[in-house]
Amino acid sequence: MNLSQLSQNLNIIARRVGGFIRQEAQNFDRSKIEMKGFNDLVSYVDKQAEEQLVEGLRELFPEAGFITEEGTDTTKGERYNWVIDPLDGTTNFTHSLPIFCVSVGLMDGDEVVVGVVYDPSRDECFSAYKGGGAYCNDNPIKVSEAPALKDSLIATGFPYYDFGLTQQYLQILGAFMSKSHGIRRLGSAALDLAYVAAGRCEGFFEYNLNPWDVAGGTIIVLEAGGRLSKFTSDGDYVFGREIVASNSNIHSEMQDTIKEHWKQTAE
Template sequence: MSFEKITLEVTQLAKAAGEFMLAELKHFDPTKIEHKYGENFNLVSYVDKETESRLVEGLSGLLPGSGFITEEGTVEQATDQEFVWVIDPLDGTTNFLHAYPQFCTSIGLLQGGKPVAGIIYEPFRDEMFYTWKDGGAWMNKERLSVSKVDRVQSSLLACGFPSRQNQKTEAYMNMILRITKESHGFRRIGSAALDLAYTARGWFEGYFEYNINSWDIAAGILLVQEAGGTVTDFKGEENYLFGGEIISSNGRIHQELIDMISESMA
């Protein structure tokens, strides 16, 4: 099986998904916004669901018998197969609903629970990020490499803010405040997939978040790794895809980030 061939075929599906989203945005009816679980911040629309359905159909044809983990649950969720697609059809839904140009489609492929291909498409700028195992990381045919900055003090970082409050929330926010003062600052895009893509591109030195889902990060994990970066959980271990927390970086500042996060979140 050629992961390169599969990846390049999936980029065409992602491109079509992005074109559909942009077309719908031109005449989107805000009365069609839904709230998941009754939460004001947890939004979804028919665009998310229709995009996911189209992707599932196309991916099923590319790799018959594969399983799916998807955000919107438009297909039976199955993880027992050797190959599993992990899809966020519209990462950055709130941005999309406000016509803020920071959203994307994220598609990861797992083999035996490990990422072997990843595609992230940002339609506003027509930026296609893609990678496959041992194939490098790419954006629009340009090979990507993480930045060479070697200190948090000189780093621009990305993070996500937890929407749901829990016992870690205050410590997490205090930790962000601390690192803000000891770095070049944070950017909060509102799309974990793009945070990872931009880390692979070298625009960010690192990105971290907790209360994160597998469909947000499955594609971006491999992108960062293939660009020469490092991905772990907050403990520096490998429980990041389904563990609910992630640190990604250029590798050079990784241990420093782990230490700072560990001190704050202990």
Template sequence: MHPLLNIATLAARSAGGNIMHHLDRIDQLNIEQKGKNDYVSEVDKEAENTIIQTIRKYYPDHHILAEESGKLTLKNKKSDIEWIIDPLDGTTNFLHQFPQFCVSIAVREKGKLQHAAIFDPVRDEMFSATRGGGAFLNNRRLRISQQKTLTNSLLATGFPYHDFSYIDSYMASLKEFMLTTAGVRRAGSAALDLAYVACGRVDGFWEFNLKQWDMAAGALLIQEAGGLVTDFKGGENYLQSGNILAANPKLYKEMAQVISRTVPVELRN
């Protein structure tokens, strides 16, 4: 395992331990509302601090982009490496003890994703990848599903929950996918959804308006498992646009056609 990935998995497991420690005492937690249907708990902050401390112990000069702390760029320190952290993806699920949440960590070097770790502490599942080295689940090599058409495929997505400006376009895409597939799942953790695409539990994924820390690790997992990840225009700007489409190459073409029919051009940017 690459040293950077080793530290990513170490940090993810440590944060997962923090999260599980609090799962049975949700009623005792301090919870803040950052915006409409957007919550942060002391567990998010504790888990993020654990990850940052682990990174700083081994790589004190690296930059960090974290959901709760923002961009931590060290003054007078030059580094090509940035860690992208979501300490608890699926906070709302966690706060309801709905067992679908994870820790997501990605490492970007010179602007390109190189390493990824997504840890599901409930199932003790560690998804990991290094660019050019493949994707793994608890040391078992992953391959994306080989579903060739939307018919019989199972897709994952995320519903709008705080920004409803694009809800009509989203509902149009959801309607078409519902009518042409075996089903659509909305489990509430984009990072885990992407990991599930990488391991073939779902065949494809699309969502609007995500953040970099929601997507970075999962995107690399899918690519290393043989899949395609793009924005809604078919480009590589998904980390900036927040719009992401992922599947195996054959299914991707059909999903992209649905997006092109249902999402206006101005919303694909």
């Protein structure tokens, strides 16, 4: 399999679907929002964007199955699977806040080998494939060289439906506030990962995530020189529902800061 060519074609598909999302954003009707669960929004834009992605990716690589947020195709592949979030940042999108993206990762077994995160509002296409480096609009990107947490800007995501660990999370936020340049909450985990890869922030952490939130961005962080893990240990950060991403230099500091307050009993 030619990962370089596959990545190029994936970028084309992501850009095309992102163009559809950008067009729909101009006149989006908020009355068409549906609720999958408490604070869990979905729109026809999510669904149609996913259908377009599945159609294009099925043609691009017929051997691969799909893991999709909206359930457009649930056919699992024996070895390869596309992991798709057609519109990461739906809540932002429905409120006309232009921070959302298309995120797609290709998994070879348990490993993401190709990924793309396309931001249609800024026309920025972050992409990577295993061994090929990381890029934004064909320009190489690297993680920040900041040496310590005190020199760093940290991104995170706040709980929006499962509030059982809110107090612990607030304690972690407080710790990061006092140890870093500050915390940012963009509302799109995929873009948070892309921004770590591009050196715009030094670290990102969040829990209660799904594989489609992070799959596309993880390979971009790794190929940009970053590091990934779970909150307090190594492990499956794609399906493990929690992730720490960093420029590598501050990773241990981030994990130690989280470990001080994170006592999740359901690990």
